[in-house]
Structures are given as C-alpha cells and as structure tokens.
C-alpha cells in the first residue's frame with residue numbers, strides 16, 4: 001500500500017475553503033460531467049425490473065434542512081426506491097453514473113462532496129467510477145471520503161475496510177490523501193470511535209461536512225447489506241441499533257468477525273442526504289425481499305431502517321438479489 005491516511009483535524013478543510021478556483025472548476029466539472037454521466041445512466045436503465053422511469057434525482061447536503069430524529073415508524077419502502085439490473089456489470093455501470101451525479105451536484109452546490117464507503121462487496125461494484133469517463137470528468141479534488149464502519153485492525157490487515165477501499169478504489173483515483181479520513185488504528189475500539197466522531201465534528205466546524213439538527217449530513221452513504229440484514233456494523237437485534245447519543249459507536253461483539261469495529265449510528269445514517277445501497281448476488285435475495293416487505297420494528301432489520309429521513313434512498317440490486325421480491 002503506497003499511502004497511509006490518518007484522520008486529519010481540519011487540514012483538509014483549510015485547503016478546500018481557500019481554493020481560489022472552487023466555483024469555476026466545479027462548474028466545469030458539472031458541464032463536462034453531467035452529459036456523460038447521464039448518458040451512461042440512461043444506458044444502465046436499460047436493465048430490467050423495477051426502476052424509476054426518470055433519471056435519478058439527487059439531494060445536496062445543505063445544513064439545517066429538516067428535522068432529523070431517529071425514526072422507527074418509517075413505513076414500507078417503495079418499489080420506486082429499487083432499481084434492478086440484469087447483472088452486476090450493468091448495475092456497476094449505473095452505480096458509477098449515480099455516484100458521479102451526486103458528486104457533481106454536491107460540488108456545484110457547496111464546493112465539496114462527502115462520500116461514505118462501506119466494506120464488503122460494495123467496493124468491487126464501484127469499479128466503474130475509477131474508469132473513463134469518470135476518471136477524467138469527476139472533480140476528485142473536492143471529494144472527502146469516510147467509512148460507514150471499520151474493523152479495528154491495522155490498515156494493512158486483510159480485514160481492514162480501508163485496505164479494501166484503497167486496493168479497489170482509492171489507489172486508482174486522485175483524491176487528495178488529506179481528504180481520506182481513515183480511523184486511527186493505534187487506538188482501542190472505544191477510543192477509535194471517539195476519535196472518529198471528533199474528526200467528523202471538526203469537519204462540521206470548518207464546513208466540509210454539513211450538519212442538520214445535531215447530526216452530520218453527509219452527501220452520499222454507499223452501503224452494503226449483509227445476508228443477515230446488517231448494514232454498517234449495525235446488526236439485527238443488537239442494542240447498538242438503538243443508540244442515538246453518539247455519531248460513531250464502538251462494537252466489540254460483532255456477530256460477523258472481526259468482533260471489534262466502529263460504526264456510524266442509525267441517526268447519522270438517517271441524517272444523510274443520499275443513501276445508496278448495493279445488493280448483488282443470490283445470497284442477498286431473501287433479505288432484500290424482507291427489506292421491501294412489511295415494515296419491521298427498529299432494530300430487527302437495520303438495512304430497512306437505514307434510509308434518509310429527509311433525502312433520497314436508492315437500492316441498486318441485480319436480478320439474482322431481487323429474485324425473491
């Protein structure tokens with residue numbers, strides 16, 4: 001691994017706020033980007049199944065937009081929040097267009113794009129974002145990258161979500177290293193969670209991360225769902241799903257190894273401007289049907305509750321994952 005990133009306190013924010021070319025560069029990116037992204041997205045929508053007929057609308061993470069409280073009674077998910085693709089290949093083509101569009105809209109609106117990665121199968125599905133036309137047209141210098149959850153292991157450990165993202169995504173795109181906010185892997189689980197929360201709090205003060213009603217409002221959360229219905233490191237029936245008074249929480253008894261992790265809490269997920277889930281493969285079919293079925297109590301199926309209260313939710317699934325709907 002060529003570079004190790006640490007959670008920087010405010011350094012990245014200074015360079016972003018002082019950039020003299022901010023608006024002209026982002027306008028250019030928007031002009032160059034929108035056409036090609038949307039063209040690719042239209043091709044992606046040639047896939048079969050349930051999908052929205054219009055181009056995906058994105059939401060920008062402006063501060064103070066709407067009341068955010070952790071909600072349990074959210075209602076059934078709507079079918080138009082699900083896009084089903086023939087296979088993983090066509091899913092990843094559309095996912096790339098979507099990510100680029102959300103990034104362009106955020107950069108155009110506020111000069112920065114805050115994106116949150118997960119581990120697992122998601123990173124492979126992001127592969128097309130690192131390729132043409134996005135490699136050239138995306139304004140990578142404005143990206144700020146976070147993790148929805150991380151395993152408390154060293155950054156070069158095979159279980160590290162940072163390592164997975166570095167190998168499969170971050171090493172291929174020119175995001176400034178000071179804008180990649182990895183956890184401090186020399187701390188205990190509890191301390192790492194506190195440290196990561198402090199890092200995000202600091203970025204809300206400098207304006208990189210928007211804030212609304214006491215929670216950070218990140219532009220885009222890219223989430224995966226485990227076959228058991230977990231997302232981030234929020235597992236079904238685990239008390240952590242109910243936590244409201246922290247942004248980042250430690251978990252030392254994760255049912256899926258490794259046991260020691262840190263994770264976004266549910267209100268932080270629900271405060272996001274855009275939550276985009278990716279589910280591919282047969283292994284996700286049963287749980288995806290449950291997610292789009294009857295509403296379950298908060299805590300029973302975290303991937304069902306993980307949706308913005310004042311933003312845009314999209315599930316990208318392939319046919320295999322959608323086969324039990």
Ligand SMILES: O=C1O[C@H](COP(=O)(O)O)[C@@H](O)[C@H](O)[C@H]1O
Pocket residue numbers: 118119120121122149150151161223224225226227230231232233256
């Ligand atoms: O442990 C984790 O699992 C989930 C789901 O992974 P997947 O390989 O089934 O897609 C992932 O989203 C999370 O970030 C990771 O830590």
